[in-house]
Structure formats: C-alpha cells, structure tokens
Amino acid sequence: MSERQPVFEWIMQPGTGKALELRKGQILRIEQVLGAQCVDFNCFNLHDYKEFMHCGRTRTVHGFNPSKGTFLWSAPPRERAMMYIAEDTYGRNDVLFPRCSAYLYESAYGYHTHTNCHDIQSEAQREYGLTPDDVHDSFNMFMCTEVTLEGSATITRQQSRKGDHIDLIALMDVLAVPNVCGADVMRTSNFGLKPIRLQIFEATDEEMAAVPATPTLRSQRTPKDFVNSQIKATRELVADESYVPQFANTPLPETPLEIELDAEETARFEALARRSIYGDDDDSALRDIVFSWWENRYLSSASGAPRISTAE
Amino acid sequence: MAGKTIKLWLNHQQHELLERAVADGAAPSLEALVKRAIAESQPLPAGQPEVK
Numbered sequence: 001m002s003e004r005q006p007v008f009e010w011i012m013q014p015g016t017g018k019a020l021e022l023r024k025g026q027i028l029r030i031e032q033v034l035g036a037q038c039v040d041f042n043c044f045n046l047h048d049y050k051e052f053m054h055c056g057r058t059r060t061v062h063g064f065n066p067s068k069g070t071f072l073w074s075a076p077p078r079e080r081a082m083m084y085i086a087e088d089t090y091g092r093n094d095v096l097f098p099r100c101s102a103y104l105y106e107s108a109y110g111y112h113t114h115t116n117c118h119d120i121q122s123e124a125q126r127e128y129g130l131t132p133d134d135v136h137d138s139f140n141m142f143m144c145t146e147v148t149l150e151g152s153a154t155i156t157r158q159q160s161r162k163g164d165h166i167d168l169i170a171l172m173d174v175l176a177v178p179n180v181c182g183a184d185v186m187r188t189s190n191f192g193l194k195p196i197r198l199q200i201f202e203a204t205d206e207e208m209a210a211v212p213a214t215p216t217l218r219s220q221r222t223p224k225d226f227v228n229s230q231i232k233a234t235r236e237l238v239a240d241e242s243y244v245p246q247f248a249n250t251p252l253p254e255t256p257l258e259i260e261l262d263a264e265e266t267a268r269f270e271a272l273a274r275r276s277i278y279g280d281d282d283d284s285a286l287r288d289i290v291f292s293w294w295e296n297r298y299l300s301s302a303s304g305a306p307r308i309s310t311a312e
Numbered sequence: 313m314a315g316k317t318i319k320l321w322l323n324h325q326q327h328e329l330l331e332r333a334v335a336d337g338a339a340p341s342l343e344a345l346v347k348r349a350i351a352e353s354q355p356l357p358a359g360q361p362e363v364k
C-alpha cells in the first residue's frame with residue numbers, strides 16, 4: 001500500500017497530539033520520521049465517547065505487547081474490537097504503563113510544567129469537547145517495556161527507525177488520538193523528542209477481508225441495554241432513594257449433589273485433592289477437580305481470558 | 313481405602329455449565345460427569361505448587 005495516496009497527512013510535532021476522525025474501513029498509519037519516538041494512543045467510539053479503548057482488556061487478550069495481528073478492545077460492557085493492527089514493522093509496544101503525566105515530571109524531576117502524554121492527550125481531545133478526566137490509559141506504540149520476575153514493569157531504550165510504522169484499521173467509526181510522548185528526559189524515546197507522521201488511507205477490500213472475525217455476543221452491551229443509560233451531568237455523588245439492586249442471576253444459593261465414591265474412586269480423589277488449599281474440605285476440593293476438568297476439555301482460551309476467535 | 317460420599321455444593325450457574333456438558337454427551341448424568349472428571353484428571357507432578 002506504499003503507492004497509495006493518503007486522504008489525510010499530518011506531521012505531529014514534539015509536544016503535540018492530534019484527534020482524528022476515522023471511519024470504519026480507514027487505516028491510520030503512524031510512522032517514525034526520524035526513529036526512536038514513543039507514541040501514546042487512545043481511541044473512542046466516534047458516536048459514543050463512553051466506549052473507549054481499554055488497555056486492561058486488550059492486555060488480557062493479547063498480552064503485554066500487542067502487535068501485528070491483534071485488536072484494540074473497548075472496555076466492558078462494550079468489549080468490541082475497535083481497531084485492528086494490520087501492520088507493525090517494529091513490533092514493540094506496551095499496554096502496561098499508563099500515559100506519563102505532569103505528576104511524574106513534577107515529583108520525580110522537579111518540573112513545574114513539562115510535556116506529558118496525559119496533558120497532550122487532554123489538549124488534543126479538547127477539540128471534541130472532552131475533558132482531562134476523559135483520557136484513558138494509552139496503547140504505547142514503539143515503547144519497549146519488560147516485566148521483572150518480581151513483577152514490576154520497567155522501560156528500556158528502543159531501536160525503531162525512520163519509516164517504521166503501525167497501521168491501525170478502524171473497525172468502527174472512531175476518534176483516534178495519537179500523541180508524541182513528552183518524555184524527553186527518560187529512556188522511553190532514547191532521551192529525545194521527534195516528530196511523527198500520521199496518514200489516513202482507505203483500506204482495500206482485501207485488507208478488510210484479512211481482518212479476523214471476532215464474536216458478536218449478547219454480552220457486548222450498549223446504552224440501550226443499560227438500566228441507567230444517562231450520562232451523569234453533576235459531579236457530586238448522591239444515593240438514589242428509589243434504587244433497587246438488580247444484580248444478575250441473584251440470589252446464588254447452592255444445592256448439594258451427592259457423589260458416592262467407591263474405594264478406588266476415593267483413592268483417586270485423595271490423590272487429586274489440593275489439600276494445601278482446601279484442607280479437609282472435600283466439597284471444595286472436588287469442585288476444583290470438576291471445573292479444572294471442564295476447563296481442560298471445553299475452554300479454548302486461557303483461564304480468565306475472553307475468547308476472540310469465532311471458529312469452533 | 314474405604315469409599316466415601318461427598319456432597320458437592322453447586323450454585324445454579326455452576327450447575328448449568330455441568331448440565332450443558334451432560335447434554336453435550338460427556339456423561340449420562342451429573343454424578344457420572346463428576347466421576348469422569350475424577351477418572352480423567354492427572355495428579356500434580358511432584359514439586360508443582362497446588363495453587364497453579
């Protein structure tokens with residue numbers, strides 16, 4: 001697609017970001033002009049800003065480094081694939097770290113004011129009436145991070161080059177908000193700030209056909225499914241006198257199923273029972289055995305992770 | 313070792329998931345399904361923590 005003419009082109013200068021309307025079927029290319037520049041990224045459903053990209057969901061499905069062939073998912077209860085990463089020539093991104101913020105630069109570096117991703121995101125999306133509280137955790141492009149064995153996340157230097165790019169296909173109409181990460185005193189972008197090229201292309205039928213199908217489920221709820229679908233307009237939180245809880249599937253009483261085990265089955269059960277967790281609680285130990293067996297037999301995703309393929 | 317009777321307590325959501333496996337043909341009854349799970353599960357290799 002290198003010969004294709006972009007329908008929009010913009011050079012994002014250091015310290016800035018840009019809110020861009022993308023229609024379903026358009027591609028946003030985010031490209032290194034000089035190399036070694038981290039880009040923070042957010043997106044919103046263009047027609048309902050309360051649906052937004054969710055790093056937590058994305059990281060559960062695709063791991064800590066979403067790259068080519070993965071999706072950016074919206075937060076529950078929407079949980080839809082918003083964008084698809086069709087190309088990623090460098091292949092290092094991050095969804096562990098939140099955007100950098102003014103607090104970071106003031107507390108750790110002593111700056112009164114300093115370029116930071118949160119405030120740059122805020123300023124870019126202000127064009128669309130959003131507030132600083134509407135910035136969400138970012139998809140951090142070209143950002144190299146690691147997780148230590150002790151469980152903490154660290155940032156490393158990066159080696160992206162001029163021309164390295166990420167292509168994001170919009171799977172719904174979105175407001176996409178990339179920004180040049182403001183971290184010039186950190187290793188995130190190798191202690192420098194560089195411009196980033198943004199281009200929008202129309203995806204071809206072949207490119208759209210190459211996007212894997214994702215499930216359409218009843219659980220992907222939108223405001224029409226909410227008990228309360230009104231966006232709250234006041235800041236104070238006050239209890240609703242008429243509130244009646246409507247927790248799904250409640251109450252959840254348990255009923256017993258009597259399982260008679262013969263001597264051989266009992267011996268097998270004893271070999272399987274996780275006594276260090278359940279002690280002498282046979283009921284809990286047996287429930288673990290049964291549902292672990294179910295996971296092995298029926299679950300096609302990792303325990304706790306949503307399934308995203310539509311194939312049986 | 314003598315046999316024993318265990319009361320397996322299930323809420324309706326847990327019940328439903330196992331009933332679906334029965335309907336799927338995994339076993340003729342819930343009790344048989346539980347026994348199949350016991351029969352087909354592998355004891356942990358020595359040294360592996362039970363929480364995993």
Ligand SMILES: [Zn+2]
Pocket residue numbers: 040099100116117118180181182183
């Ligand atoms: Zn930043």
